[in-house]
Amino acid sequence: MKTINLKEVRLHHINVSLIAPFTTSFGTMENKDVCLVEVVDESGVSGWGETVTSNEPYYNEETTETAVYMLKDFFIPRLLHREIGHPSEVHGMLEFVRRNNIAKAAIETAIWDAFAKKNGLSIAELIGGTKKEIESGKSIGIQESPEVLVKKVDQYVREGFRKIKVKIKPGADIEYMRAVREAFPDIALMADANSAYTLDDADHLKQLDELDLLMIEQPLAHDDIIDHAKLQKQIKTPVCLDESIHSYEDARKAIELGSCRIINIKIGRVGGLQESKRIHDLCMENGIDVWCGGMLETGVGRAHNIQMTTLPNFTIPGDTAPSSHYWTEDIVTPEIEMHNGLIRVPDGAGIGYEVDPQKLAKVIRSEERITSTETPHPIPN
Ligand SMILES: O=C(O)CCC(=O)c1ccccc1C(=O)O
Numbered sequence: 545m546k547t548i549n550l551k552e553v554r555l556h557h558i559n560v561s562l563i564a565p566f567t568t569s570f571g572t573m574e575n576k577d578v579c580l581v582e583v584v585d586e587s588g589v590s591g592w593g594e595t596v597t598s599n600e601p602y603y604n605e606e607t608t609e610t611a612v613y614m615l616k617d618f619f620i621p622r623l624l625h626r627e628i629g630h631p632s633e634v635h636g637m638l639e640f641v642r643r644n645n646i647a648k649a650a651i652e653t654a655i656w657d658a659f660a661k662k663n664g665l666s667i668a669e670l671i672g673g674t675k676k677e678i679e680s681g682k683s684i685g686i687q688e689s690p691e692v693l694v695k696k697v698d699q700y701v702r703e704g705f706r707k708i709k710v711k712i713k714p715g716a717d718i719e720y721m722r723a724v725r726e727a728f729p730d731i732a733l734m735a736d737a738n739s740a741y742t743l744d745d746a747d748h749l750k751q752l753d754e755l756d757l758l759m760i761e762q763p764l765a766h767d768d769i770i771d772h773a774k775l776q777k778q779i780k781t782p783v784c785l786d787e788s789i790h791s792y793e794d795a796r797k798a799i800e801l802g803s804c805r806i807i808n809i810k811i812g813r814v815g816g817l818q819e820s821k822r823i824h825d826l827c828m829e830n831g832i833d834v835w836c837g838g839m840l841e842t843g844v845g846r847a848h849n850i851q852m853t854t855l856p857n858f859t860i861p862g863d864t865a866p867s868s869h870y871w872t873e874d875i876v877t878p879e880i881e882m883h884n885g886l887i888r889v890p891d892g893a894g895i896g897y898e899v900d901p902q903k904l905a906k907v908i909r910s911e912e913r914i915t916s917t918e919t920p921h922p923i924p925n
Pocket residue numbers: 603682683736738786837838839840841863864865
């Protein structure tokens with residue numbers, strides 16, 4: 545296969561507004577700065593990635609600004625003007641910096657896209673994904689009342705979504721989930737707590753067991769796998785980990801401890817597609833189901849999610865919903881569309897969607913072109 549050698553990295557700083565505010569147990573998101581990372585190979589082929597951050601470090605420790613800083617001072621200088629034999633090598637090349645996984649993933653995924661395009665393949669084909677369409681789920685933020693929530697669920701079920709995920713927090717949990725389950729006895733339904741509880745809430749959370757939920761996502765602390773293992777022994781509802789899993793090693797330990805039965809894989813959270821695939825494979829060997837989480841991505845991040853979800857152990861519908869559920873206009877052509885709850889995997893090379901320059905121009909704040917490896921920091925070879 546043709547190798548990659550980056551001659552330039554373009555940072556497209558954009559600002560995008562969600563069509564409606566999205567509320568989780570840690571806050572409300574409405575508008576965010578995002579950095580689109582475009583890597584340009586010496587052949588002229590380019591590839592796209594996205595910082596799936598927001599402006600505040602409330603989901604994890606990264607923000608868009610910290611991700612841009614890490615990219616400019618460390619990751620771009622490490623990767624420019626070097627022969628990259630295969631994108632699976634990039635994660636290792638960035639391991640000299642600990643964590644900062646969303647920043648790493650932004651450029652790693654861009655290199656997957658460029659490499660795939662240069663070789664005339666889709667990313668799915670490169671990683672061995674075979675699905676031709678993926679099932680789409682809808683993640684619903686915390687609503688003002690169970691009645692309002694039920695109305696939203698009704699709308700999304702009619703639209704065809706294959707899974708409904710409801711954000712919960714203390715004071716907006718059991719009653720809300722029960723209302724949805726009573727109205728829709730048969731839908732695939734789950735809750736996401738974003739770390740809003742402690743092990744002292746085990747008896748409270750046990751009330752969810754009668755609602756036949758697919759899972760409860762990240763009920764306990766963002767950095768915990770011990771208490772989650774204890775909780776899983778006390779409740780029947782499968783525990784799914786999101787925030788606690790940053791790497792293959794984290795996944796291995798969580799599986800060994802029995803901290804979860806399901807893992808939500810987010811390319812950004814684990815530092816890229818290569819690490820995502822390793823976690824996917826590990827889970828498959830161990831009978832742990834996985835699904836692809838969402839970070840309110842633009843079309844670029846969303847396209848990467850679609851490519852990854854073609855792998856066989858993505859057995860549960862993910863949070864990757866169509867563009868129109870987030871943006872009045874997405875930046876990619878065509879927009880990501882859903883029919884009958886399914887998103888068709890595009891045939892094209894790389895991510896299979898094109899960033900549209902005219903749409904990009906409407907949300908752009910500034911652009912930078914980086915061609916030099918100069919940086920104030922010592923960078924390993
Ligand atoms: O992209 C989506 O639709 C899902 C959004 C979502 O649930 C989410 C969005 C931002 C940060 C964390 C999460 C989460 O899965 O916990």
